[in-house]
Amino acid sequence: MELISAELKKTMEECKRIARDHGLRFSDETLEYVTTNEDMIKLSPKAMIPTLYDYWVHDVYVLQDKGKYDLYPHNPYETVVNTRPPLSFYNDNNPDWLNVMIFYHVIAHIDFFQNNVFFSKTWHDDFCGRALAHANVIKELRYEKGRWVDYVIEFARGMDNLVDYAGDLARPLETPSQTIAEAKFAYFFDEYLQEVLKVTTFRYIEELNRYNEFAARHDPEAARLLFLAYVDQKYVDFALKFERRNKNRQRRPGDIMEYVMMHSPKLNKPEHDWMKHIIQIVRETSLYFQPQIRTKILNEGWASYWHEKLFLADPRLRTHEIEFSKVNAGVVSLSRVGLNPYAVGLRLFKYLEAKADRGMLSYEFERIRDLEARRAYDARTGQGRQFIFDVRTYHSDATAINQFIDQDFVNEFNLFVVGKRINKTRTAWEYYIKSRKAEDYKKKMLDALYHPPHIIVDHEITQNTGTLYLIHAFEGKELVREYIANTMLGIEFLWGNKVILETHEIDSSSFEDMNREDLEKYFQEAEKVKLKWQKVRYTMQERKLSREVMGPAEGLPS
Amino acid sequence: MDERMHRPLAALDDQLRRDDLTPEQRRSLERDLRGTVAQIQAIESGKGLYEYTDEPFFPNAVVPTVHLQTLDELLERDKQRERDGFPKKVILGKIASHGGKKAVIVPTVTEEKFYHDNRPKMPGQGGDEGGSGEGEEGEVIGESPIKEEQQGGGQGAGDQDGGESHELDDSRAFEIGKALTEKFNLPNIQQKGKKAALFRYTYELTDINRKFGQFLDKKRSLKNILKTNLLLGTFDPDDVTFDRVVVSPVDLVYRIVSPEKEYESQALVFFIRDYSGSMYGDPTEVVLSQHVLIYSWLLYQYQERVEKRFILHDTEAREVDNFVSYYRLNNGGGTNIASAYKLVNKIVETEDLAKDYNIYIFQGTDGDDWDSEGKEALPEIEKMLTYVNRMGITVVSRSPGSNNTYIEKYLDKSGLLKKAPHLIKMTALSETSRNQDDLIKSIRQLVE
Structure with a gap:
């Protein structure tokens, strides 16, 4: 894999200028690489991020894709990665005139990545670099923990489609607005004295005056520190109360992965801390790619719109009109x-x-x-x-x-x-x-459209029983039954205790009871036939899965 | 960017490329690199940070040298998983087939997660799709035969068979067969004495001879000539002329006819598959997965000297000439197992195969048979048993082992399984068996 030739790079820069003139907005720097089909096959299991952590399953995908490629050689024209700077890969089979069209396509993708608000959480850092840091962490851990690292990756990936992307997107970037001293100081007067100790106004003013004495002699920052030292001495439980209140203030986990990281009795043991690092890495990686899956139609539409518009007006199209029409028709x-x-x-x-x-x-x-x-x-x-x-x-x-x-x-x-x-x-x-x-x-x-199941943790049951209690929201869709066992096995491993999943499944008697007419109707228009649903509970305990039917579903989804 | 500024960067880059760095060293080098870049950036103000020649800034932005795991390594990993108390994950013989030209077998892994199940809940149920074009609601816009579900889509015309083989890739199958024998302890076949390795001579232009022969190998000769002349100094690659080039007779390479020993196949295997309506979907997948593994195993056992024949049947049997058709064809309709048996017997008889081959027959069915007493089927089986090395019947059903399908019942009643246990075996699989161990266990039952 190498960078495109200097001449082609010049063309790219020109395309960028033209795209800018038409209102597209994107960072100045971009990197373009020429790749072979084989390189593409090697990169695709890593979502085209060259620095993504190593995982043996990726290797199997590569073997698999190579097998497919033998059967069915395909020539993807390009791939763009949402990094800083954005990387794009061009097939070495592309003729130069075609690359001009593809450049416009790629530039529009970059514009989409960098302006669509669903990507806003990816705007602030370079994922290629972050992935490299992740890969290093995992590499080091592998050295220490061996194959267990791969098990944890596997089990974490078993939940990574359930990440709370929407919640993450809605949350502003967490930048602290005050120093810890400021926070403690505010807590002391605003909450601790009034709500914890419930002191009289007299006592309150007394403490306020004490601070004013410090403030009279020192600059505000020093005064605050001196005052807090005095508070720590006088009120022995203050530090503890402050800490506890901060902990309670932490937001609630938005998805199973976060929940497990925060509340798993097993992961909270210091010797298992490394597992949390891995889960965090897998979670971040998944979050990073969420906007891409959710904007596929718009992103590809946008890129196609612009490659068509800009390339049709480009003089480099001359003499390639017919080939272009053919390629373009194939795409759009x-x-x-x-x-x-x-x-x-x-x-x-x-x-x-x-x-x-x-x-x-x-x-x-x-x-x-x-x-x-x-x-x-x-x-x-x-x-x-x-x-x-x-x-x-x-x-x-x-x-x-x-x-x-x-x-x-x-x-x-x-x-x-x-x-x-x-x-x-x-x-x-x-x-x-x-x-x-x-x-x-x-x-x-x-x-x-992409729509992962919505599965939440019942915090109350989990807290009271120590069993991780998962509830799959009923939308008239079953989970893939064959996958339930291994997915839950992984969650049990990380949770360190029994795991229960509540979900809904079609009662198989729905079909057995159908007469010929019903069946035919079902074949023609499945959605018009009412199926019997039942509530089902799966339990994973000591790596053994059991299933129990809890009765008919309460209320069908609209 | 000028050379002088570039030098420290190149040095840093060289350092960063070493693989014996500790993470701390790496981090510190990366800090240095960033600092240097910033410096240069300051000097070259007005220019963008990254230029297209700046590849060294991104020592990481190259294709990772993927150390691909070999099949052996993958299987070893899988064994370790079992020792660690986790289920196995690598499935050996998944068939990948695109466009109906060829099929290859590849190892696969499924990453299980909680996914919504969007598959049709019943076999044969059509999924809706989007579409575009002219036409009234209700108007039929196309059809595809149920008989032969060939590649869908309108790409048919012009895409003629380019002489490509519709076959399984035997080298991969061989590797998998080896793994099955070695890692999963499928039995080694005791070589039968009656059929020693058959071979015949063919004459081909494959041997190479210097100075004379039937056919001048131009490429090889030219290479030799150039080599000689380079040594003699009569040829300069930077200034190509042939004025001084000399040709020595020794440099000329010819091909000559030579007898080639070619081994003939020792084993012939018939694969029989029920492709009637009831087999649609999962049962078919299970049978095919099993048959691919059996084929791989035989391929290894007979050192690739295996021929294969494919029989599909519903109420009628037909032979298809390649694996891809065997793999892809689906049909509706009823079931008559005897039709397939009759066809196999006919083929063996008319082609007089029994005397030259070790014959194997493997059959996949859901056990359904209109000939529910086996009146037609049983005599045909008895005929087969006179020449087969092994006949293996796989019954794929919803409740395997309960022996309540027609074929299980009439075979049981006939007593054939007990009478000739070394010739005919039957095994049952669940139609949702995607698990490799189940498949291998069933194969072991059939071939041991």
Whole structure:
């Protein structure tokens, strides 16, 4: 793997300048590498972060991908990594003219990474560097603890899709606003005297005066320290109370990983402290990649929008028009069957730009009830470009689909939901247009989005029984049953005690009771057939899993 | 950036590349590096921090030299897991197949987590998708035969078979077979005396001879000529001319015809798979995983001299000519096991295979059979038992071992399993068996 040639780098810099002229905003520095397909295969299990920690499962993925590559050689054009500076990788099979188009694509990705608010937690440091530090920690630990490091990585990764990304995003960066002395001082007067000791006003003023005496003779900082020394002497439990109150003030853990780190009796033993480091590393790594998964459609759409727009206007396109059309169509064409994030995302940006240009994303427009008037509406606001930049800044896939997929969009691009059914007379699977309603299409898209199960810890039961009690929120979806055993085994290992999971599963008698008609209906339109759900409790104790049915589900999800 | 400033950086970089650094040393070197960079940055103010020639700033931004674990190392790790009280994790023979051209077997690992299960809850249930284009609601926009679920999507035309083999990659299978024998203690086959290694001679232009022969090997000859002339000083690679080049007869390399000893396959294995409607999904996966492992094991046992034939059946049997078809084809419809047996017997008879090969038959079924008494099937099995080395039947069902499928019942009743225990074996697997140990245990039952 090496840097792109000086000449190509010059082209990249030019592309960056042009992109800036069109309003894209991104850091000055970028690094571009030429890679072979084999390099890409080696990097992909590490999410293209070259410095990510080593883990044997990554090696197996590499072997697996090599096997697949033998069967089905593929040529990914590029990959971009959200680091500081951003790294991007270019396939060594790309011809130079194609790289120009890909540069625009990559630049738009970088712009997305650096401006979309869902990435805000990744703006402040370079993950490549952080990953290197992590890798070093793990390397050192491996030296000391051997294979047990890999077990802890494995078990931590078993929970890493449940990280509280939303909570983490909502939390401002934690910068302390005061020194510890300031905090102690404030605590003494604001809480300790009044709420803990409940002193009389007289006593309160007496202490205040004592401080004023110090303040009269010294500068405020020194006065505070001297006063606190006096407090520590006079009120023996003050330091302890202060500490306890701080601990209680710590925010509650947002996900299972944090919970286990904070409350696991096993991990809280000093000799197991190293396990927490690993869990923390795995958790941070997962958090880092969360925004990427949640903005796939917009990010790819945005990159496709800009590569198309900028490359079409680029003189370097000349003589390559046909090849470009072919490559571009391969990337952004809507397929007859299937969802292509590049294609849908690109259409969405184009659609919104056109609509906003005519002022159609407004209350005035929505108030018009006459179809003809709606069609003809044009307030010539010219807000299109600004609007799509806002979408790039403030939306994730879920919010954008929820807000912007409407009937006009579905009609304009001839979208539909495809159904699949058996045609018995022709003994064939039939694909048919099941629905052209925006509502159905939107639901289909939302269903296809990344959506890990929501599993929380019941703190009360856990505290009272010592058993980690997990509750999987019921959304009409089962967990993958085959994976439950090993996942819980890992959690039990880290928790150091029994683990229980409460979830819902389809009662298998649902199918057995079906008559032929029901079954056929189920094959055609599964969502219209009511299934019987039951509440189920899995218990993992001493590496043995047991399952018990607790009865029918209480209340179905809407 | 000029050379002089670059020098201390290069030195630091060299240091950082050493692998015997303690973490403290590394940290301190990195601090130095950052400091130096900042210095240069200050000097070169007005320029960006990173230039494209600044690779040394990112000694880490290179592809890690992945030390890939070999299959042996992976299996050793798996054994250690068991000793540590954790379930095994590496699955040996997962088939990867894309686009229907070839299949390879690769080791795989599943990272278990709590995931939502989005698979259809019943076999045959179609998943909805998005789509685009013209057409009314309800209109059929395409169909794919249930008979042969070939590669979906519209890429069919123009993508003709380019003469690629539709086969399993035997070198990987061999490696896995070796591991199965050595690490999982599958038995070694006692070589049967009656069939010594068969070989025949073929004549090919493979031997190499200097000075004369049938066919001049131009590339090799040219290399020799250049070597000689470099030594003689009559050829200068920096200024290529052939004016002074001399050609010595010794440098000319020819190929000549030579007899090649070619071993003929010693074993022939029939794989039979029920591809009727009831097998759809998990049961098929289980049978295929088992058959791939059996094939790998035989491949190792017979040192790759194994031929394979693939039979699929529902109510009718057909032979397919390659593994990929065997792997990919699905069908609907009912089940008649005897149809497959008849086909195997016919093939063995018409091609007169019994005298030249050690014949193995492995069958995967869910035990369902319209011929519920085995009236048709049993006589065919008896015929097979006259020539097979081993016939192994795998019944994949929801409740394995309860012996309540048709084939289990009629085989039991026939007493064949007891009469010829060295020739025919039966094993049961659960349709959700994804666990390698279960598969290997079942194979052991079949082949021991």
